[in-house]
Amino acid sequence: MTDSNYDEIMRLLCDRLSALTDSELLITPDTNLISQLSIDSIKLLNLIMEIEDTFDVSIPINGLTDVQTVRQLADLVYKVKSTS
Amino acid sequence: MKLLEKLDAAAAARKALLPNGVGAFGIPIEEVYSATEARIGNRRVLLLGTNNYLGLTFAPECIRAAHEAIDKEGTGTTGSRMANGSYYGHRALEKEFAEFYKCSSGIVFTTGYQANLGTISGLVGPGDTVLIDGDSHASIYDGCILSGADIIRFKHNDMGDMEKRLRRLGDRTETTLVIAEGIYSMLGDQAPLAEIVRLKKAYNCILLLDEAHSLGVLGETGQGLVEHTGLLEEVDFITGTFSKSLCSIGGFCVSNHPQLEQLRYVSHPYIFTASPSPATIASTRAALELLRTGTHLRKQLWNNCTQLYAQLSGAGYHLGPDAGPVIAAIVDTPQQALLLWQKLLEHNIYVNLILPPAAPEGKSLVRCSVNAAHTTEQINYVGETFSKLYSLVN
Numbered sequence: 001m002t003d004s005n006y007d008e009i010m011r012l013l014c015d016r017l018s019a020l021t022d023s024e025l026l027i028t029p030d031t032n033l034i035s036q037l038s039i040d041s042i043k044l045l046n047l048i049m050e051i052e053d054t055f056d057v058s059i060p061i062n063g064l065t066d067v068q069t070v071r072q073l074a075d076l077v078y079k080v081k082s083t084s
Numbered sequence: 085m086k087l088l089e090k091l092d093a094a095a096a097a098r099k100a101l102l103p104n105g106v107g108a109f110g111i112p113i114e115e116v117y118s119a120t121e122a123r124i125g126n127r128r129v130l131l132l133g134t135n136n137y138l139g140l141t142f143a144p145e146c147i148r149a150a151h152e153a154i155d156k157e158g159t160g161t162t163g164s165r166m167a168n169g170s171y172y173g174h175r176a177l178e179k180e181f182a183e184f185y186k187c188s189s190g191i192v193f194t195t196g197y198q199a200n201l202g203t204i205s206g207l208v209g210p211g212d213t214v215l216i217d218g219d220s221h222a223s224i225y226d227g228c229i230l231s232g233a234d235i236i237r238f239k240h241n242d243m244g245d246m247e248k249r250l251r252r253l254g255d256r257t258e259t260t261l262v263i264a265e266g267i268y269s270m271l272g273d274q275a276p277l278a279e280i281v282r283l284k285k286a287y288n289c290i291l292l293l294d295e296a297h298s299l300g301v302l303g304e305t306g307q308g309l310v311e312h313t314g315l316l317e318e319v320d321f322i323t324g325t326f327s328k329s330l331c332s333i334g335g336f337c338v339s340n341h342p343q344l345e346q347l348r349y350v351s352h353p354y355i356f357t358a359s360p361s362p363a364t365i366a367s368t369r370a371a372l373e374l375l376r377t378g379t380h381l382r383k384q385l386w387n388n389c390t391q392l393y394a395q396l397s398g399a400g401y402h403l404g405p406d407a408g409p410v411i412a413a414i415v416d417t418p419q420q421a422l423l424l425w426q427k428l429l430e431h432n433i434y435v436n437l438i439l440p441p442a443a444p445e446g447k448s449l450v451r452c453s454v455n456a457a458h459t460t461e462q463i464n465y466v467g468e469t470f471s472k473l474y475s476l477v478n
């Protein structure tokens with residue numbers, strides 16, 4: 001998955017996540033949302049709402065159970081976006 | 085032991101947030117004196133953090149009914165509603181709830197948490213959708229997760245946001261269950277039910293309303309927000325709990341859809357748990373009658389609510405948008421909230437402390453719950469004490 005849609009999603013997520021975290025860490029696809037960025041469950045749920053609005057898609061939050069890293073989150077958004 | 089280390093990490097995070105505040109949760113209550121007073125440590129405290137909205141925890145009618153049931157039927161049913169746990173009282177209470185809401189059927193669950201789990205997971209499944217308010221109670225989230233349906237949240241009480249998400253769902257709205265609450269437990273605000281009903285009709289969805297905090301509190305006979313807004317007939321399923329205004333433990337769902345009865349055969353939270361004890365059912369039946377006829381209790385409750393809301397807001401506190409039995413002071417940091425909570429306890433007032441992520445928008449809450457048994461003097465004292473302590477959060 002290296003198409004431009006995926007890159008756009010990844011860029012957006014990194015931007016939004018860095019605004020949401022107090023961590024100084026450079027955010028990469030392998031950064032862990034909880035253990036490294038301390039993004040709590042509510043912040044993550046609200047981020048999903050924002051992404052839904054940005055791309056005009058419905059992203060069921062059930063999918064988040066498998067999400068630990070930025071890459072996994074991008075994969076989820078990409079999957080929803082490309083099947084909608 | 086790796087598995088257990090995760091819990092150690094959670095404990096460390098909690099301690100780091102509030103080094104001295106760990107005792108604020110699960111505080112030991114040593115003795116209960118009445119609907120408004122108890123002993124914590126060696127203090128006699130005023131209780132402003134219970135869900136005892138009508139003040140019925142010591143109602144003689146309920147206590148008598150519970151005693152009689154224990155004497156006649158023993159301490160527990162020792163079995164599921166599906167097997168040996170459906171006594172006369174359970175069935176009678178179901179009928180009474182259905183009549184109270186003018187519905188064709190009602191189901192009693194063992195807790196309100198299970199009422200939401202059992203109803204939601206019985207109504208929707210994989211391939212269906214639930215559209216829920218972002219500030220929904222954990223029992224609603226957990227019921228949705230248990231169901232396997234796709235979970236979509238809308239911004240708390242934001243009808244433009246709800247409609248946007250409905251529109252996005254397209255023809256999936258026909259298999260969508262919308263869920264809202266009568267009064268939200270964090271800020272005490274009410275759902276915009278008329279607008280929710282308009283949207284659920286326009287998009288052809290099913291609507292479930294949890295009246296946990298509004299039962300007994302809103303409406304002429306205490307049905308909740310459905311009665312307060314005159315929209316009883318527009319709501320498909322109503323759930324609620326016995327653990328607040330009814331002062332016992334248990335939950336219910338009522339509906340005019342005949343399909344509700346099917347939940348008894350498919351809903352695990354209904355089937356795979358023991359039914360409420362006879363004493364619980366008996367006191368709940370007595371309390372429901374007091375609730376239905378308790379116009380004077382609601383009047384006293386609302387006098388207390390408006391008085392405390394006015395006092396706290398006059399003192400400068402930032403509160404939720406609606407006056408009601410749940411009055412939450414919204415505080416910027418957990419440390420300020422803990423300090424205020426501790427000082428209130430030093431003044432012999434017990435309230436609830438709510439920290440992020442449980443509190444909305446990263447804020448912390450010092451939350452009061454008012455009841456009908458509080459006297460004007462007690463409410464005054466609470467208002468004055470909050471006022472005196474305002475500098476702690478400003």
Ligand SMILES: Cc1ncc(COP(=O)(O)O)c(C=O)c1O
Pocket residue numbers: 195196197198200221223265269294296297325326327333334335
């Ligand atoms: C909105 C809401 N629904 C359901 C419940 C669960 O009720 P119960 O205490 O009977 O499990 C609660 C109580 O915490 C609640 O606040």
